[in-house]
Amino acid sequence: MxxxxxxxxxxxxxxxxxxxxxxxxxxxxxxxxxxxCRAWNCAVAHESLFLKLYSPGFxxxxxxxxxxxxxxxxxxxxxxxxxxxxxxxxxxxxxEHDEAALVTEWLIASPFAPAHRVEAARVLARLQALRLxxxxxxxxxxxxxxxxxxxxxxxAPDEPxxxxxxxxxxxxxxxxxxAGRDTVSVLDWDLLAVGDPMWDLxxxxxxxxxxxxxxxxxxxxxxxxxxxxxxxxxxxxxxxxQSFWDERDRRGRRSREA
Numbered sequence: 001m002x003x004x005x006x007x008x009x010x011x012x013x014x015x016x017x018x019x020x021x022x023x024x025x026x027x028x029x030x031x032x033x034x035x036x037c038r039a040w041n042c043a044v045a046h047e048s049l050f051l052k053l054y055s056p057g058f059x060x061x062x063x064x065x066x067x068x069x070x071x072x073x074x075x076x077x078x079x080x081x082x083x084x085x086x087x088x089x090x091x092x093x094x095x096e097h098d099e100a101a102l103v104t105e106w107l108i109a110s111p112f113a114p115a116h117r118v119e120a121a122r123v124l125a126r127l128q129a130l131r132l133x134x135x136x137x138x139x140x141x142x143x144x145x146x147x148x149x150x151x152x153x154x155x156a157p158d159e160p161x162x163x164x165x166x167x168x169x170x171x172x173x174x175x176x177x178x179a180g181r182d183t184v185s186v187l188d189w190d191l192l193a194v195g196d197p198m199w200d201l202x203x204x205x206x207x208x209x210x211x212x213x214x215x216x217x218x219x220x221x222x223x224x225x226x227x228x229x230x231x232x233x234x235x236x237x238x239x240x241x242q243s244f245w246d247e248r249d250r251r252g253r254r255s256r257e258a
Contacts, residue, residue, distance in 0.1 A: 006030070010040055013053055017092030017103040025049075035059040035190055041106055048106040049091065055099045061170070061191055062146035069190050070100035072142040076189035077104060079135055084126040086185040088178075107178045107185055114215045116179040120172075120204060121219045123184055125226035128166035128197045143167070148195025153202075153237070154244030160232045168195035173207035198230050202237030209245060 006028070014023040025042040031050075032038045036058035042049045052073075054066035062069055070093065077090035088104040095101075110116075132140040149170035169176075170191025178185040201223060205216050220229055 006040075009038075009053070010042060010051060013051060013094065013101040014042065014044065014049070014103065016094035016096065017051070017101055019092065035061070035188075050088065050104045050106045051101060052104075053099065053101045061149055061151060062193060064142065064146055066098060067095045067100040068142055068145070070095065070102055072139065072146065072192060073189045074102045075136065075139040075142070076192055077102075079139055080127065080130075080186075080189075083130055083134065085123055086180075086183050087189070088185060088187065107180075107187075110179040110181070112174045112177065112179045114218070116177065116184050117174070117204065117211070117215060118218050118222045120177050120184045120186075121201070121223040122226060123186060124169070124172060124200055124204065125223045127169065127186075128200070128227050130167055132194070143192055143194060146191070146193035148193040149191045149199065152207075153199075154240045154242070154247060156236060156240040156243055158236070160230075160236050162196055162233070164197060164230065165194050166197040166227075168193050168197065169200050170195075171203065172200035173203045196233065197227070198233040198237050201229060201234060202241060206238055206241030206245075 007025075010025060010028055011023055014025065015021060023044060025044050028040045028042045030039075031041050038053040038055070040051045042051055052070070054070040056066060058066055058069075060066070060069065062072075064072065074090050074093040077087045081087055088107050090102060090104050092103045093100070132143065135143070148168050152171075168191075169186065169189070170193060171188060172186070176187040178187060201220075205211055205219060211219075220234075223229055
């Protein structure tokens with residue numbers, strides 16, 4: 001029986017990434033829209049897998065292109081867990097011409113609770129305590145070439161001087177954090193770069209509007225067990241996020257009144 005267009009793409013890339021020859025998934029579900037990439041949750045034998053396909057035209061915030069972005073993602077998944085930064089297992093990577101894909105395990109998430117945000121702060125601090133020489137030369141080079149994310153924040157005047165740069169995940173909030181029983185696994189390493197450490201902490205505190213001041217204080221305290229927060233820059237990021245949400249609210253009110 002002839003395969004559908006999606007099935008043919010999925011089977012071809014699963015075979016390339018996993019090196020198993022022809023693979024026909026029992027089922028698959030489109031979970032795309034991830035940075036302009038195509039992505040699927042696939043059932044293969046007894047495994048639940050995540051397949052992400054990078055093609056020209058994806059949202060290339062790091063400016064690496066599809067092949068190098070996918071390779072950076074795969075290497076980060078391989079290397080960072082040994083430093084106390086939990087992530088899904090990378091099961092395979094493949095590139096062909098100007099496209100690339102990776103396959104990881106599919107993690108089942110528990111409801112994200114305040115305790116998970118606190119643990120995510122500790123994970124973030126461990127990530128930011130790393131230096132490029134701690135990583136493989138290939139991953140360090142890809143990170144060094146990556147443009148740090150500055151694209152999802154409101155405006156605020158008087159940005160404080162940046163006095164420290166660290167590894168920066170770039171999109172570090174609940175959407176990319178999978179809550180487990182005792183830990184938090186971090187997804188989506190496409191934006192991994194060297195940049196402002198308070199960018200990630202600001203996202204963790206402010207990109208979800210439900211965070212209370214009590215929870216924010218617990219998050220900051222957990223982060224500072226390992227890495228000191230740059231108080232002035234963190235306050236600036238929080239003001240930027242408040243501006244972002246205020247503008248969203250104004251647009252919503254205008255839309256309802258129109």
